[in-house]
Amino acid sequence: MSELLTVSALGLMLSLFLGLLRVVRGPSTGDRMLATQLIGTAGVGLLLLLSLLLKQTALIDVALILALLAAVAAAAFTGQQRETGDD
Amino acid sequence: MIDAMSSLLIVSGLAFYLAGSIGLLRLPDLYSRLHALTKADNLGLGLLTAGLALHAQDLLIALKLVLIWLAVLAASAASAHLIAQHARHRETPS
């Protein structure tokens, strides 16, 4: 079982890495933002797998925070400022 | 038995994650990439969480896992829409 978990963790890391390629390539900031969302979700999955692998239930809390704060990051990106409008 | 079920769920979740990431890289523009992203968020994490919940020590942890999935679900739905809206707003000068 733990071998499967480790391989899955590796698979998620790969997924995260692919998202990274999109973050760096772009071309628009929207592309980078949605790749950041993927990195966030892959990170959440990775943390959940690690919590089982490393036997640390606290990592589940970290996963929750990561999920919520990734949403905050997306909100910060799309918030429209008053007076001047867009970025 | 539980191990087999759990393994199946985790592996299929992983498959959706990878499909989403590859879609993110290969699809031509932002709007189609958003489609790929939501596959990873919804099904990828959902199946992964289901598989891990079978291994949870107690009910509280399993509930936490479900809560995480629901939060990501709701957040990614709104984020995807907002990002698409933001991109559309930039394309069409107001």
Add this chain to the structure above:
Amino acid sequence: MNTTALLVLDVLLVFSLLSLAAAALATRDASRSVILFMAFGLVLAVAWARLLAPDVALAEAAIGAGLSGALLLAAVREQPRRALSGDAKPVHERERTSIDVTLQLTVTLLCVAVAALLAWALAEAFDRGPQDTLAQAVSETLAASGVSNPVTAILLNFRAYDTLLELAVLLTAVLGILALGPARPGYQAAGPVFDSLVRWLVPVLILTAGYLLWVGAHAPGGAFQAGATLAAAAVVLRLAGHRTAGLPPGRTLHVVMAAGVGMFLVVGLSLLVLGRPFLGYPPAWAGGLILLIESAAMLAIAATLVLAFLGGRPQPAAGLSGEKRQC
């Protein structure tokens, strides 16, 4: 098979961190580098978790990924307005003067010096081998500390003075922020989709903050992580168009800002009056006192971070500004 897979995972993590950092620093476009920095924060949180440091991972996820990103984005988006209003051209378009070159050289040398110092410290640590003295000392006295999470015990009991001083630093920072003047202009009212996100996100963040504060006594968590999560809730409110981001008005805000340092002093001085050393908690009351101090600290930390995001003194609704005295 297990250890090689984990090794590959670690290598990929390190490589991701390095490439994100390099990419963030290499771009000219400020918005782009901020987003890369946010992604960096997310991956760093996973790295901390991999290193079995869940408290740090919590703090990194809350502050590094979400809050710093929001703060930097708000600052970046303000730049074009300021540059257009003044005569200053963007930094990379001006001609490089000798002052620029000297500055660049000095900063580079300082960075290299710090990196060398860290590398030496790391080499020393590997040389000496694992020394358990701190972990041992803590585990021996943990039972009398009032909490069962060793990190919280160190922060709030064994090294409470350090935390007191850190909160004093935060207080100084927030005074500096207030001296900057009025807050930045706010955000447009949320559309229906954003509104639907905010409706559940803010309550969940607030509840999670309370949970982290409570759980910090026996599991990773505590005042800093809770404060950062609470600040994230306020930032989301602000982004949705709320004027004061949920901050209390006037005098109450002053009290909240000073609450961290204040509660420490109140507890410490009361203990002095009762004949114990400053901040020397009686073992029976230690748990309760720590929770009390942490609650006050959480509010103070959250207020500081929110004011940093606001960029100055929060403005009441237009129409009241003439009558009420600004804080």
